[in-house]
Amino acid sequence: MKDLSIDFIKENEYFLDGEMHEECGVFGVYNVSDNASSLAYYGLHALQHRGQEAAGIAASDNQKVECYKGKGLLTEIFDTQTIDRLGGVHAVGHVRYSTAGGNEIENVQPIMVRAHTGNFAVVHNGNIVNAREIRIELENEGRIFQGTSDSEVIAHLIQKETGTFVEKIIKAANRLEGAFAFIIMTKDCMYGIRDKNGLRPLTIANVDEAGYCLSSETCAFNIVNATTIRDIEPGEVVRIADDGLKFFQYTTEIQNKMCAMEYIYFSRPDSNINNINVHTARRYSGHMLAREDKGKVEADIVVGVPDSSLSAAIGYSEESGLPYELGLIKNRYVGRTFIQPTQKQRERGVRMKLSAVRDIVKDKRIMLIDDSIVRGTTSKRIVQLLKEAGAKEVHVRIGSPAITHPCFYGVDTSTYEELISARMSVEEVRAYIGADSLKFLSCDSLVEAFGTKDLCLSCFTGNYPTRLFSLAKTLVRED
Template sequence: MCGLFGIFGVEEAANYTYFGLYSLQHRGQESAGIAVYDGETIREWKALGLVSEVFNEEILKALKGKVAIGHVRYSTTGSSIVQNAQPFCVSFAKKKIAIAHNGNLVNAYQIRCSLEEEGHIFQTTMDSEVIIHLVVRNLKKGLVEAIAETMKKIKGAYSVLLLYDDTLVAFRDPWGFRPLCLGIINGGYVIASETCAFDLIGAQYLREVAPGEILVITQEGPKSYFPFKKEKFPKSHCVFEFIYFARPDSHIFGKTVYPVRKQLGKNLYKECPLEADFVMPFPDSGTYAAIGYSQASGIPLEFGMIRNHYIGRTFIQPSQRLRDLSVKMKLNPVKELIKNREIIIVDDSLVRGTTSKNRFRGIKELGPKKVHFLLSCPPIRFPCFFGIDFPSRSELIAAKHSVEEIRKFLDIDTLYYLSIEGLVDALGDLRNKLCLACFTGEYPIEVDFSFKKDIAEA
């Protein structure tokens, strides 16, 4: 996962990009960057850290221009080092081009090896650099044709922004794995991974960048190109965007996230009706499904775990050691609320199991009567190759253990996963347009299970 933001034709484009990235911080906390075309060249600033840590007023003042792209990173290919921060900018023939990419390519290693044999030199270990090499290689055919040729070679999930002189380009894989939205603001145009970025800056949502679309924005306005036949690529929107990643106030893939998450909780009650003193979420990821379960069941909703909002999302910390540490810092139970009570705890998913194990250990020490744990998605049994950082089955607790074994491992009274049918029911007319590979093992694209995170070492 990563967050993308681009803006065209607006004064102080870097400042708007800063606020847009701030809204998308949940999509990546490892690094942040902005690239701006100042009328003559592309200037950039990026570093490891959160948006608020990477930028200040002085830096933003130096990034003058009306066209900009920005990126917040959560690494799925390439290690978490400053060289892999984006936007990634390259110079060639006295020109510059910058790229920001959300997603994951399944054939990046093969393409990289082929390009290196031809003499291409890579500066990073990201799959995103493969995209920029292919685009530059074909630029003599024109920008749109260069991107079309690139899209025909790469496979996987990609929502991409390119900045080339004063031209802003957005393009998206034909399966539509990752969201990308188009809006307007002050006579200009804005593109973002999620519509919550539009809300903050006062932009008006127009539509999604369509799967397989190349959207080119110049002084003449936006123009769309479609290099693929749409019927060849069944839509495969990432269902995990609705379960966990996207902000609940965002509108993606034609739906607002909040009511979908609440419906997941209601469907949980249909499948697993329980009685208890109260329902509580593991905040913030389980909050909206817990609301749905509470409303459907009539059982009161309480917040038995209080979140420290100055701590990042534990799931996207790059190492298990950091995840374990941040678990203790992130949530603290309300002791008097839990003691001698029967409680239903709702969360969005269970990936490795170690975070939940630590949380339940702390809860059990407070003396509840019973603890029931309900999850608003099915068991995650297969790795994701399209932008979520669990590429190995060995990391997935449900790939190795039955539900009953996991319940015993967590030391709780009940463990229930929402069924796949209950999940897709909450998505309504999207039910046949979703990627469910992490639950079913049925991938929309052929994948290589020997995939490694760092393609330079694959």
């Protein structure tokens, strides 16, 4: 694999900054005695941090598949009557994040396919990098799309294939490049599919007496009292039916490149990914940061940026011996700034969501631990908050390497222009955010902290695990 040059990607930036970049959450329940929609709602609630712009649930009573979806938080879309009306013994749901312009109701999931061969619902997390090419091919064959989401591409691909439903899924999955975790529900079966690169997570669990759950994150299993069975493997399809589970490997050309940002930022600390607990991985990244700093910087207290950096801050404190303090408080009723679609909304979000604890930080030299720097605006505001509250020095330590390349696999680090570390040196970023010093964790230390090499590190290295496609040039990157 070779690096893409910045200039080359810039030429294609219009395409590459398309409207299908998203980081979402999917959840499914199969064969439960309780109201399946209600369990899906609770599961999705545990995944709400993965997307707050839209959500939906499709349910089946073994006879028909019904769907309800809308824009906003789950609590804004669903009430008890809606959930009761949907009911069902099986259900799939989705929480959605999309970039500006991509949040039309047609793109809100589940995507429903109504066909004479049987209705089915599709929910998807990730980004299919060759979706546009397949879409053009399908449109040229006369197929009509409702929205612009790449989830609709797999729905059409499945519908056009022949064979049993699982054979159709396998054929369709083999056409797709990129990152995806799908759940598909027919009236009486459910399927979980993971991309051959293992970029997006999907785990299966037992629930109820003879039921099953599929989820983007294991934290959702706790809330519905489900017990993890195992992760769906890269390039694997699981079929859940009344005769139990069947696993199919749809390709043997697999690699295990779990998105490192799942550990660093996206997932909840109580989730396990590839059998690694997220809190523990972050805590060890804090240990590594402290080791890299040993004897080089003097500070009085360690402060973590709530919530995703608290585990790394605890780790830094453990390794350095510096006391961990609650120097920043989060207003829990404001969404995450990284997943607000416009810069203006993000800036307003930072001002609303964090406060410095003056009595803790005043006159202190602070070691501030954050998980990542994407655009730099949040870090700048936090340093400013701490200094306004009387902090003497603010040393910023980042529990991941500098993000120098965009993600093409469903995470909205969309263009080089937006990524501060793609444009500036570490020293320039330090000056921009107003910190007294700034250090990022190295890739080697990150790998050591997480205890696995099975990671996608592309946004830090520019080495992408898949080919990248474009409309303008059929293939912008060759192996």
